Amino acid sequence: MVYLNEHNIAKILKAIDNNEILIWRELFLDLHPTDQVNLFEMLDPEQRQIIYKNLSSEEFAEIFQGLEFKEQKEVLIELEHPYAVDMFNNMYSDDAADFLGEIDDLTAKKFLEHMDDEESQDIQELLEYPDETAGAIMTTEYVAVTANETVAEVLKKLRQEAPDAETIYYLYVIDNEEKLVGVISLRDLIVANLDERIKEIMNVNTISVSVLKDQEEVANVIKDYNFLAVPVVDSLGVLVGIVTVDDVMDVMEDETTEDFGDMSAVRGAVDLDMISSEAAKRRLPWLILLLFIGMITAGIIGSFEATLGKFTILAVFIPLITGMGGNIGTQSLAVVVRGLALEKFDRKRVISLIKRELGTGVIIGLGCGVLVSIISQVVTGSHPVLGFIVGFSLFCVLVVSTLIGTLVPLIIHHFNLDPAVASGPFITTINDIVGLTIYFTIATMLLNYL
Amino acid sequence: MVYLNEHNIAKILKAIDNNEILIWRELFLDLHPTDQVNLFEMLDPEQRQIIYKNLSSEEFAEIFQGLEFKEQKEVLIELEHPYAVDMFNNMYSDDAADFLGEIDDLTAKKFLEHMDDEESQDIQELLEYPDETAGAIMTTEYVAVTANETVAEVLKKLRQEAPDAETIYYLYVIDNEEKLVGVISLRDLIVANLDERIKEIMNVNTISVSVLKDQEEVANVIKDYNFLAVPVVDSLGVLVGIVTVDDVMDVMEDETTEDFGDMSAVRGAVDLDMISSEAAKRRLPWLILLLFIGMITAGIIGSFEATLGKFTILAVFIPLITGMGGNIGTQSLAVVVRGLALEKFDRKRVISLIKRELGTGVIIGLGCGVLVSIISQVVTGSHPVLGFIVGFSLFCVLVVSTLIGTLVPLIIHHFNLDPAVASGPFITTINDIVGLTIYFTIATMLLNYL
Structure with missing residues (x-):
């Protein structure tokens, strides 16, 4: 296998343009599949047609399943129907299902009807599983053996099945009813005697996940146990597929992107290829909701107009109070959101976290409160009580904002509930409302005593 | 291998308490290493002593390397020195280096001096590499073969080395000078003929990473090529270690946690086990800096005191203007930070992203600006021009805030530069300053024409 570099890129492109089919085919097929994809993405429509014409649908399947969904849709239009059908036959079932599940039902049906029965059925079964479950991300290309086979027999079988299976590093042991009864790693197989039977060396206490298990939990199982793959079983214990470590890395990445979007109420608009109007359409509903909630802040200040009319200087510290409340709330939010993504929270954990954040809020509140009361007194000069109002308000706001975050x-x-509600912008807006109420209440009470 | 469930937890704990050593040893050692760790974490100090006394240091090494750093430190105090030394001898070099690199130098030296020369030297070499590089996360327990060996010879060798190596699924081919010349997967080995030589079936174009490569880039290589491990070479091309996919999953998780911390200026205080004072100590410097920057907002409003004195109602909309600027800025920030984590940005990508966000800002600005000018006019009634001031200001603020984010x-x-500067709180604070300047400038200009 060869990897892509400037040298072979130039060579392959030149051979394609000169129509030296044998030359570029050899160079191209020698590339690591990921690099075949990388090179394919550099081609123009004309060059792509040369690829389709001179690669078998099996060879092209390897490339197609490495493309992004958007690219796959563009490519599919350029393919002839029988070629595309055969390509889907040769793809890993999870990759084919991922693509066919995303395009419109009619087109998908057109392909599924013409595909080989077995492949088509595998994919249709995968499409039945809800999004983001083990069933939706698993592949059906695994190696299954039975408990009575010998090591020698299994090694022989492996030589045949190795090219088709997604991983051969774990072999799954099933009984007559296809129920999962054990697992054996290739590592164990290699060190075993050739005449030993699988049942003598297999692990019988197999960790498996249910088809309906959330993909994030599946990822955690693989991560915690350092597995290369985990078997997926249905409610009867029948082995229906496996989830491999590379799929799980994609899941981890997607879940993180989701968390980022939620954290900032962007809602799936993290995708950089999205056009402005689409991005605006996704973000606008949340911003308009925030705008309406934000109007409450105008109402609060309006209701303290009497105080504000007498002491205009109070307005000067509004952004400082609301800004700091938002900042500290965002920090607590980040801690909790990341913590929730990394581990399960039990009651004890939740209580100790709340105590920790409350303690942190009090310390930070004291520090910032004292500091701002000194500075504001120095800056504004004439109002000794104003410094106290601003400092004490900031202390209260920081403690309460930490709790809200x-x-x-x-x-x-x-x-x-909808996690976008726990986003930075929402927390900040709520903290604005609470912060202003605290600030003006304290100010009105103290200034009326003067 | 057996996994943990309520049944065997109870059995093992009972056997430990009843001092039935043979019984719990068999049950315990039968557990998956991850579950040995899970069970060990349930024990009290007295039970732990029974473990140390009745597990060999080699058996306990497996548990120790699965513990969190904080737990490892507590356990180390409970161990006798020779037992601990021998345990480090039996740990994977990367895990041992991770721990010894974190504790104080004197204690680490005490262990390294008494360890086996080879192990000790491996670890000391690993400790030389800068944090977050391939060298710092790699392990030295890999299987190396030479090009002239036959498949049969290598398979025989594998049977001996399999228990010690971190992965046997890739074999690395080195020459006389220990330079990496090829790689062969166990998959390829299994399907090859027994009398073939390694040089005939190995991949000669090996993807490797330099010891000083950033760990995030190492993770991307493994993820992009769906590798189970990647070889690490020094500047001369000599094979010095491998990074495995499970290490890379930990890296991905750490990097995400770092991004989350940076995004909200929490600075490593995402760790839930940290006490309040420590968390406050990490967050406070940034908040105090933000407090000082935030004081600028007070100065800006103060400089428009004349306008504000005449039109107190302007104060009512301050939090709405600053809040919405902060919200939209946070959204753009999240998009860019996540985008930067997922892929390399070239000039073209950057320009198209800026255009996209600017377009999104204009659309959202128009929507929110028009909406708020209508609402504020309805609510405040008497001031027809005020609605326009608030709406037009909001439009300008949203567009500019998007650009800043x-x-x-x-x-x-x-x-x-320090990524914490690109955090939500910083962007929000900067947007507060810019937003207030825009709002009061527009208000002063328009109101003076009345």
Whole structure:
């Protein structure tokens, strides 16, 4: 296998343009599949047609399953129907299902009807599973053996099945009813005697996941046990597929992107290829909701107009109070959201986290409160009580904002509500409202005593 | 191998308490290493002593390398020195180096001096590499073969080395000078004829990473090529270690946690086990810096005191203007930070991203600006021009804030500055300053024409 570099890129492109089919075919097929994809992405439509004409649909399947969904859709239009059908036959079932599940049902059906029965059925079964479950991300290309086979027999079988299976490093042991009864790693197989039977060397306490298990939990199983793959079983214990470590890395990446989007109420608009109007359409509903909630802040200040009319200088510290409340709330939010992604929270953990954040809020509140009361007194000069108002308000706001930043995501998580509500912008907006109420209440009370 | 469940937990704990050594040893050692760790974490100090006394240091090494750093430190105090030394001898070199690199130098030296020469030297070499590089996360337990060996010879060798190597699924081919010349997967080995020589079936174009390569880039190589491991070479091309896919998953998780911390200026305080004072100590410097920058907002409003004195109602919309600027800035920030984590940005990509975000900002700005000018006019009633001031200001603020949220992280990334500066709180604070300046400038200009 060869990897892509400037030298062979030039060579292959030249051979394609000169129509030296034998030359570029050899160079191209020698490339690592990921690099075949990388090179294919450099081609123009005309060069791509040369590829389709001179690669078998089996050879091209390897490339197609490495492309992004958007690219796959563009390529599919350029393919002749029988070639595409045969390509789907040769793809890993999970990759084929991923693509056919995303395009419109009619087109997908057109391909599924013409595909080989077995492949088509595998894919249709995968399409039945809900999104983001083990069933939706698993592949059906695994190596299954029975407990009575000998090591020698299995090694022989492996030589035949190795090219088709997604991984051969774990072999799954099934009984007559196709129920999963054990697993054996290729590592164990290699060190075993050739005449030993699988049942003598297999692990009988197999960790498996249910087809309906959430993909994030599947990822955690693989990560925690350092597995290269985990078997997937249905409710009867029948082996239906495996999830491999490379699929899990994609899942981890997707889940992180989702968390990032949620954290900032971007809602799936993290995709850089999206056009402005589409991105705006996704973000606008949340911003308009925030705008309406934000109008409450105008109402609060309006209701303290009497105080503000007498002491205009109070307005000067509004952004400082609301800004700092937002900042500290965002910090607590980040801690909780990341914590929830990394581990399960039990009651004890939740209580200790709330205590920790509350303690942190009090310390930070004291520090910032004292500092701002001194500075504001020095800056504004004439108002000794104003410094106290601003400092004390900031202390209260920081403590309360920390609690809001901690509690809101925990509540959202507990009740399975929309996580975007626990985003930075939402927390900041709520903290604005609470912060202003605290600030003006304290100011009105103290200034009326003067 | 057996996995942990309520049944065997109870059995093992009972056997430990009843001092039935043979019984719990068999049950315990039958557990998957990850579950040995899980069970060990349930024990009290007295039970732990029974473990140390009745497990060999080699058996306990497996558990120790699965513990968190904090737990490892607590356990080490409970171990006798010779037992601990021997345990380090039996750990994977990367795990041992991770731990010994974190504790104080004197203690680490005490162990390294008493360890086996070869192990000790391996670890000391690993400790030389800078944090977050391939060298710092690689292991030296790989299987190396030479090009002239036959498949049969290598398979025989594998049977001996399999228990010690971190992975046997890739074999690395080295020459007389220990330079990496090829790689062969166990998959290829299994399908090859027994009398073939390695040089006939190995891949000669091996992808390797340099010891000083950033760990995030190493993770990307493994992820992009769906590798189970990648070889690490020094500047002369000598094979010095491998990075395995499970290490890379830990790296991905750490990098995401880092991004989350940076995004909200939490600075490593995402760790839930940290006590309040420590968390406050890490967050406070950034908040105090933000407090000082935030004081600028007070100065800006103060400089428009004349306008504000005449039109107190302007104060009412301050939090709405600053809040919405912060929200939209946070959204753009999240898009850019996540985009930077997922792929390399070239000039073309950067320009198209800025255009996209600017377009999104204009659309959102128009929507929110028109909406708020209508609402504020309805609510405040008497001031027809006020609605226009608020709406037009909001439009300008949203467009500018989008640009700031997009450009600041790109600039930070380009100049390799401290990424915490591109955090939500920083962007929000900068947007507060810019937003207030826009709002009061527009208001002063328009109101003076009345």
